């Protein structure tokens with residue numbers, strides 16, 4: 001551990017990032033530019049989130065990493081190891097035990113508390129990018145609150161698919177002011193963004209940080225006649241029986257047998273530990289690793 | 290209704306060595322409501338030029354042309370346009386056709402411009418087209434493809450659609466057959482009867498004698514020409 | 520009666536080259552003014568200064584706001600000016616691709632301005648888009664097609680619908696019929712005439728086609744080398760031009 005400065009980045013850089021975070025918290029949903037550093041991992045592997053985590057972690061923190069809800073993917077494991085090695089912080093897979101959670105594409109099912117921080121990895125922070133390629137123009141649109149274009153995107157969705165087909169990275173308006181990309185979380189997670197915890201968003205390649213302070217108003221954009229719906233597969237988890245969690249569909253065999261399981265592995269495991277069993281589930285002890 | 294004082298007109302041909310051509314000098318004309326005044330004079334004497342100046346289509350060099358209290362010589366474009374819309378009608382020799390617009394709408398347009406209800410305007414247009422013997426099957430077509438005589442009659446129908454208090458008629462009966470000529474003369478008489486002040490150019494002497502109260506030979510205002518000279 | 524637009528002493532230079540210089544005019548509600556002149560005479564420069572795309576070096580462009588107050592749009596804040604561009608003003612570009620979103624459906628293109636001013640009912644937005652497509656003679660079946668699938672004339676009509684849907688009071692047009700063949704032009708002009716009268720629009724149309732101004736414009740302004748050389752009633756300027764340049768312009772066009 002002594003080979004690295006605490007959490008890899010030098011103090012100067014962490015201060016710079018913290019200033020960006022504080023500015024982001026002060027102006028919820030506003031994209032703050034920052035000087036992204038080279039990290040010992042390629043862009044697209046969460047370098048934005050990692051830098052934000054590095055600037056946020058203290059030696060007393062307990063750190064959790066999830067990748068699409070799972071703690072055990074290569075990406076999650078390597079980021080967790082990275083901070084175990086460079087910061088020596090405690091790590092956990094239990095959402096409720098973590099003080100800082102870095103995530104890619106999900107929000108944990110368990111409600112976050114005021115003493116918890118959720119750090120998102122963000123690939124494309126600009127929600128207007130798909131329709132307006134010019135950065136100069138999108139910045140102007142944000143500063144002048146010209147968000148008609150965002151609804152044009154939803155309009156196109158309905159015109160083409162009969163419903164708003166955008167199912168992840170579903171745009172939101174923060175505190176009635178900035179339109180924000182929530183990172184590619186499923187729209188099922190959007191309502192959870194009005195939470196007690198602090199949410200920080202880091203985009204490494206695009207060099208942007210933005211944030212949501214606790215209890216911030218986060219409204220998913222929609223039309224009066226096509227209201228936003230936080231939809232999920234109409235099914236219960238086959239492992240733990242949960243009906244309120246976001247589900248992944250897993251193809252089980254060549255015959256095409258399928259199974260729906262909680263995308264949040266920690267949530268599913270803790271339910272099963274508590275004795276819940278889904279339609280295709282088995283009692284907890286036998287499958288626990 | 291129409292009062293012209295000391296009107297003059299010159300053309301400056303900048304692209305022909307800046308030649309200045311005086312065409313009218315000291316013209317005077319007064320037309321009361323219900324009166325029709327004929328402009329006469331040899332070809333080139335300035336009849337059409339005078340008429341175009343009254344309409345604001347040619348710019349006067351000096352003097353005044355007061356129509357219903359508005360001096361056309363001094364007015365802004367929008368004031369002239371308002372005058373043309375509400376007060377001053379003009380039947381020119383040629384119909385300037387707007388592509389694609391059906392004949393009935395071409396005729397109804399002056400009424401629509403003064404705020405007439407669309408169906409009433411079209412009804413009036415149809416009535417005039419019928420009076421001027423334009424076959425009904427042509428009403429829904431653009432007059433672009435009509436014969437010269439048909440276009441002329443459409444032009445007259447359009448000119449008489451709105452009851453203008455003042456009217457300018459440039460050879461309205463030229464090239465019309467006896468029946469249509471009679472209709473046009475009736476239209477002129479009806480306009481006079483309702484109080485329109487009319488200035489007309491008629492090469493057709495019988496027509497002139499029938500509808501005009503005065504004649505004025507514009508040659509007397511043509512510099513270098515005397516009345517009656519060719 | 521106060522003018523809708525009061526243009527005072529507008530000058531724009533490109534380095535030491537004159538774009539346009541000392542332009543003055545008033546435009547009243549319901550008036551359509553044409554600006555003609557040869558290539559490079561400053562027509563587009565002037566139009567862009569008026570519409571807020573270029574900042575003139577001198578002068579004021581005062582516009583009558585909805586509350587009746589005359590405001591200088593050159594010095595007003597950018598948000599206010601952009602708001603005007605989305606509501607009370609419209610700009611029809613010569614090239615449809617400058618005025619349309621080519622990757623968005625026809626309906627989305629027309630609906631954008633509605634959504635920009637707060638429309639949030641999909642059904643109503645779509646109904647209004649379809650209605651406007653109809654008014655510019657584009658059939659309802661094309662509402663979900665992208666402008667890339669449209670002919671030049673259709674793209675231009677779509678651009679007009681997209682601009683007029685919010686009921687602007689002033690429309691700027693830069694060569695709206697340029698590059699279209701004659702019969703397509705005629706249709707477009709006829710359409711524009713109808714809309715101008717129906718909606719009581721005021722418009723400023725830049726063109727070098729005298730037939731276009733003859734049909735559309737009440738008034739005409741002739742420009743040469745960045746200066747206004749002649750103004751007046753359209754038919755008067757065309758039939759009895761006073762300035763040497765206008766005479767040349769008119770005589771070089773055989774039939775207008």
Ligand SMILES: Nc1ncnc2c1ncn2[C@@H]1O[C@H](COP(=O)(O)OP(=O)(O)OP(=O)(O)O)[C@@H](O)[C@H]1O
Nearest residue numbers: 533537538556557558559560561562563564565727
């Ligand atoms: N961006 C520019 N940079 C330098 N000079 C320019 C620029 N735009 C226009 N000019 C110059 O300003 C003058 C007026 O040009 P402008 O484009 O306004 O003419 P226009 O009347 O619109 O011409 P056209 O009929 O070709 O569209 C010309 O001398 C032109 O070369």
Ligand SMILES: [Mg+2]
Nearest residue numbers: 562563564725
């Ligand atoms: Mg131009």
Ligand SMILES: [Zn+2]
Nearest residue numbers: 237240262268
């Ligand atoms: Zn589960």
